[in-house]
Amino acid sequence: MKKRIGSYPRVRVGGGGRAVVSQAGGVLLVETVRKAGLDQAISAALAPWRKPRAVHDPGKILLDVALAVALGGDCLADVGMLRAEPAVFGAVASDPTVSRLIGVLASAGPKALTAIRTARAHVREHVWELAGVAAPNAGGQMIVDIDGVLVLAHSEKQDAAATWKKTFGHHPLLAFVDHGPGGNGEPVAALLRPGNAGSNTAADHITTAGLALAQLPKTYRRGRRTLIRTDSGGGTHAFVTWLAKRGRWLSYSVGMTITDAIHHAALRVPASAWTVAVEPDGSIRDGAWVAELDGDVLKGWPTGIRLIVRKERPHPGAQLRFTDADGLRLTCFATNTTGEKIEALELRHRQRARAEDRIRNARATGLRNLPLHDAAQNQIWLEIVQLALDLLAWMPMLALTDKARLWEPRRLRIRLFSAAAQLVTTARRRHLRFADHWPWTDVITSALARLDALPNPD
Numbered sequence: 001m002k003k004r005i006g007s008y009p010r011v012r013v014g015g016g017g018r019a020v021v022s023q024a025g026g027v028l029l030v031e032t033v034r035k036a037g038l039d040q041a042i043s044a045a046l047a048p049w050r051k052p053r054a055v056h057d058p059g060k061i062l063l064d065v066a067l068a069v070a071l072g073g074d075c076l077a078d079v080g081m082l083r084a085e086p087a088v089f090g091a092v093a094s095d096p097t098v099s100r101l102i103g104v105l106a107s108a109g110p111k112a113l114t115a116i117r118t119a120r121a122h123v124r125e126h127v128w129e130l131a132g133v134a135a136p137n138a139g140g141q142m143i144v145d146i147d148g149v150l151v152l153a154h155s156e157k158q159d160a161a162a163t164w165k166k167t168f169g170h171h172p173l174l175a176f177v178d179h180g181p182g183g184n185g186e187p188v189a190a191l192l193r194p195g196n197a198g199s200n201t202a203a204d205h206i207t208t209a210g211l212a213l214a215q216l217p218k219t220y221r222r223g224r225r226t227l228i229r230t231d232s233g234g235g236t237h238a239f240v241t242w243l244a245k246r247g248r249w250l251s252y253s254v255g256m257t258i259t260d261a262i263h264h265a266a267l268r269v270p271a272s273a274w275t276v277a278v279e280p281d282g283s284i285r286d287g288a289w290v291a292e293l294d295g296d297v298l299k300g301w302p303t304g305i306r307l308i309v310r311k312e313r314p315h316p317g318a319q320l321r322f323t324d325a326d327g328l329r330l331t332c333f334a335t336n337t338t339g340e341k342i343e344a345l346e347l348r349h350r351q352r353a354r355a356e357d358r359i360r361n362a363r364a365t366g367l368r369n370l371p372l373h374d375a376a377q378n379q380i381w382l383e384i385v386q387l388a389l390d391l392l393a394w395m396p397m398l399a400l401t402d403k404a405r406l407w408e409p410r411r412l413r414i415r416l417f418s419a420a421a422q423l424v425t426t427a428r429r430r431h432l433r434f435a436d437h438w439p440w441t442d443v444i445t446s447a448l449a450r451l452d453a454l455p456n457p458d
Contacts, residue, residue: 021085024421024432025444026071028451030088032395035130037457038123038387039063045119049104049112056093061101062116064092066387069366072413076102076371087423087430106376116383120390121215124186128217130454131397134405136179136186137217141251142226143178144188144212145355146234148199149362151370158375161195170370171197172382173204175212176358178229178351179393181280183405185358186393188215190382192375202238205230209243213250224251224337229352231255237300240334244302247336253349256307256332265297266309266330277310278343280351287313290346293332304336310346357408365389365409398454399447415440416447 033039043059050058067089068079076098083092093101105112128135136142153160153169160169175189189211191204198204209228220226228234228243232255243252256262269291277288293307311328333349366385370378392412396405407415419440421432434441 019423021088021421021423021432023071023081023085023417024088024434025417025419026067026082027088027432028395028399028416028444028447029067029070029391031448031451032391032398033063033067035398035451035454035456036123036127036394038119038391040457041119041123042116042387045115046105046112048115049101049108056091056097058101058105060090061093061098062105062384063387064089065098066384066391069384070388070391070409071417074366074368074371088432102372102377102380105380106374109376113379113383116387117211117214120387124188124215124390125217126457127394127398131394134183134397136177136183137220140225142216142220143180144175144209144216144226144228145178145185145352145358146173146175146189146205146208146212146228146230147355147359148173148197148233149359149367150195151367153195153370155373157370157373157378159192159194163195164199167195169195170378171195171199172367173197173208174359174362175208176355177216178354179397183397184361184393184408185354187358187362187386187389188212190386192370192379192382199233200236202236202242205234205236205239206242209239220249224249227251227253227337227348229253229349229355231352232257235334240305241302244304244336247302247304251335251337253333253335253337253345253352255349255352256334258330258332261297262293262307262309262332263330265293265295265307266291266311266332269293269309274311275341275343277312278347280347285312290342292342301334304338306335306337306345308333308335308342308346308349361392361409362389365392395447399450400443404443404447416444419444 039059042063043057046058046062064079064082065076068082071081077095079092079098082089128137148171150163150165150167151170151172152167162168163171171193173191173193174187176185176187179185189208191208193204216226228250234254235256240254243250274289274291277285277290279285288310290308290310293309297307298305309330309332311330314329335345337345362385365388370381372378372381392409419434419438421434424431424433434444
């Protein structure tokens with residue numbers, strides 16, 4: 001008997017397998033598309049771009065690319081993984097057909113973008129209604145985080161330029177709805193910009209905020225039920241003034257650069273005026289204090305603005321800046337929220353850090369690079385990335401529970417979407433049978449049962 005060498009069992013490999021479906025867990029996303037009515041909405045929105053006697057529907061083509069990106073793809077050709085499994089994903093267009101559609105939509109410019117975005121907004125409202133208490137609007141206030149992200153380019157693509165980090169690529173501005181600690185976020189805006197676009201360009205922040213607000217239900221345009229959060233890139237006079245003009249229904253929490261005036265005002269705050277910062281569980285945040293600034297430092301800013309400053313011991317290894325004082329790191333933000341304690345407002349603003357998690361997920365879902373050459377085509381790609389991220393947010397919201405609802409895209413792919421299954425046809429119906437030994441088969445089947453119990457779209 002020959003002794004086995006190595007840590008892993010040796011298996012014989014060959015082709016010819018039948019009735020086996022790869023990426024079978026992707027049926028979770030397909031069922032989410034169906035229950036949300038996203039396929040119908042996108043098909044109707046892109047109907048003007050369907051040629052007579054065309055075999056493939058433009059809406060189906062765009063959604064197929066979005067599904068491929070949600071499953072881990074990062075270019076148009078990755079739609080081939082869906083084409084290999086028609087029993088689950090239906091008829092999928094060829095690579096040339098997909099490329100032609102992207103070119104056609106890109107040449108249509110704002111008209112095609114508006115059609116896609118309008119369909120997404122309509123479906124988003126329906127999905128939140130289906131989700132009930134799991135929806136991000138269940139708490140009564142909608143929080144939208146705006147942040148920039150650098151996307152590197154390794155070739156001469158249109159609008160690629162040197163970035164402020166001395167890299168080369170693009171600098172899109174993104175907006176996400178914050179799901180809070182009980183879930184992930186979902187994208188509501190993505191503005192493609194050259195790599196040398198400024199982090200604090202007010203016009204771009206205004207455009208992105210407008211696109212994000214258009215994605216929200218109209219009920220959140222009254223009573224300050226929507227909060228816009230940004231880092232110090234949004235702390236410009238023009239953007240804050242734009243937000244303040246909508247102050248009857250819009251709240252804001254905007255990071256501010258520590259100017260000389262803010263720095264000196266913070267130094268003049270008496271020790272008795274500083275309040276300890278708090279953690280989400282209500283406990284005291286060690287080595288951090290907050291105070292509100294007033295007086296001349298508010299001159300030139302819109303009426304109703306509040307400036308709140310925090311001083312905190314820097315993390316080990318962090319270097320102090322010229323604007324820091326007494327060995328403590330100073331940060332500041334502006335808000336128009338009244339009636340709440342400043343430590344609660346500071347905690348709310350600090351939780352804007354969750355936007356970094358959303359950006360990390362976006363990078364893992366098609367935003368690691370922009371695969372096309374023309375800027376107009378890459379803007380369409382950003383819409384595809386948002387569709388993929390929508391599905392990765394809506395599926396857990398509608399179908400997963402407990403800790404599984406917090407799984408990020410990489411974990412969803414490894415545990416759920418990558419699961420293989422056997423395709424069985426009985427009584428003219430097709431069934432997917434997932435392996436009993438797969439640790440997350442129960443999660444998949446339970447999630448599909450929850451999706452099946454939801455009402456079908458009208």
